[in-house]
Amino acid sequence: MKNEDMLINKAALKPLNTFAIDVRAQCVAAVRTEKELVTLWRRATENNMPALVLGSGSNVLFLEDYDGTVLLNRIAGIMIRENADAWYLHVGAGEVWHDLVTTCLDYQITGLENLAMIPGCVGSAPIQNIGAYGVELAQLCEYVDIIQLKTGVKRRLSSNECEFNYRDSIFKHDLREHNVIVAVGLRLAKAWRPVLDYGDLTLLNIGNVTPRQIYTAICAMRCSKLPDPALAGNAGSFFKNPIIDAQGAEKLLQRYPDAPYYFQPNSRVKLAAGWLIERCKLKGYRLGGTAVHDKQALVLVNAYNATGWDIVALARHVRQQVAQRFDLWLEPEVRFIGAKGEVDALRVIA
Template identity: 50%
Template sequence: MQANPPFSLKPFNTFALAHSCRELVHAVSTEQLIESCCSLYQASEPMLILGGGSNVIFCDDFNGTVVLVETKGIDITEDIGNYYLSVAAGENWHELVCFCLDHGFAGMENLALIPGTVGAAPIQNIGAYGVEMEQFCDWVEYVDLTTGEYNRLSAERCEFGYRDSIFKRQLLGKALITQVGFKLPKQWRPELEYGPLKAINVDGVTPRQVFDCICETRLSKLPDPKVLGNAGSFFKNPVIDSTKFDILSKSYPSIVGYPHGAGKTKVAAGWLIDSAGLKGFKVGGAAVHDKQALVLVNTGDATSEDVVILAGSIVEKIEQKFGITLEAEPRMIGAYGERSL
């Protein structure tokens, strides 16, 4: 641990909110990560395990220790049909996607430019453009903070769902993810059903072409956090009954939705916010991005109160206009841990 608290958390959250913590630990090895987190947990000290800080909104100064996961390492094996990767929790997600592409391991290119670390990916079951992490997850290794013991869960036992996993439910606050295993089939099948990918001719398409398309699209719509603070997509795409979607389609023919299991439709939250006329809507220094309504941004001097009020206003307006309740995607962190919006 470092001396002279409090420590600024502004460099460690992509929304660039000016909050601080009492102690800050840079865990660069798995051993240091486990020792720090287990000792804090067993001492009942307030603790926040933080990866890239891209999926958190600090609502207050954190009255405890923030442990930054900065572990590195990628191990590769293969068999006749698949490549297998064992990746340290602190590896950058987009850099992992690039690493795979450079080494001829295809499949995860649709997930390019998603901010954050590998260890955070299973918690949220990150996804984009028709692909979710669970499709390539082989296993997740974690340390049980209550016992200090290693555990390895198969992908099936992780109970992945839409932006959901066992780590957000039964294991919330109890599991320290240390490694994630990936299984990438050598027989590549492109996923071209979403957004701009539909324009790509499936005949002869390469993983690099898909990657380039995703990167170009995201860079054109999503602001660089180094320039304009943001936490990426702020709201989950709501899943509603298909019958309700059909009714909405009659009033709003341009509404965007995708089948999501039997009798369910996933609605584009960005379309809802845009259609409600909320692009550019501001509260203090926080605003709805003028190019991508799903993204809330820090225009330079946003406070956490600005962000919470803005997000709450959007939820209320969408509920009133469409009868759909939006749910925030980033974790809201209060003085002693996670809280609701």
């Protein structure tokens, strides 16, 4: 297929972002090879047009129409090899993350089950260092393959070079501009150990639990709490869970002994942003066409034809209420996209 056949001019982005924000781009193109990706990006820049690479649009908030080309990363493929100790997966960035988790279980490959039903494509996973129910991508990632779009040079970064942190990585900072993830390498140990520290997983019997049971339990929990984007546009967790020092956590727990908390490295403590928002009596709170989800306060939803700026207004209100009550400033997990590209979400919301 020729590149010209893939270009759609003045394309609607509403079906391409899970917030269902009704905006448009100058052009949209699905790319299925690394060569197509580089070629179309260069064509856009040669025409003085910004270019944005998008997966499933599950962790972005469009603030306005995009004045450039949106390239949909659809580079596919899953290659599996193994030795006595582990399975090694090389996965194309355009693969759907949840489908990868399901495929692994079907092949009796364990280790990804706690990350079931996280929306998005595989290529987005390292950017956020996705995590859920006690497991993060950083624990499983062996390498990430990227292409520098200006030069077309492909490079492999080890897990250490990715500088993973809580919902953070080098791809949000030093490699944010003109670099695109095209594949992710995972190492899944055969010496499987269940992680049952969160939610209803604590009810499972660690002695005889199976990966499939963990997967099923997590799917049930997420379906019971998280809204279907097809019914109420959303990007999942809008805010990061705040991580504070032990002294600050001790003071908060003295006032709120029922607050959920999780010990982190370096004497840090992670709090539950959803609980903080709920204690501010914001669960179900509505502002115009937006709302705080009535079952999971960490999720903001496009309830009725909301714009990106409507979501920002709600997020700003939530953030201010939490700060007023707990003296903690929540940070957005969602990436904000303006007319020319990604903008500083924290600066916008502040």
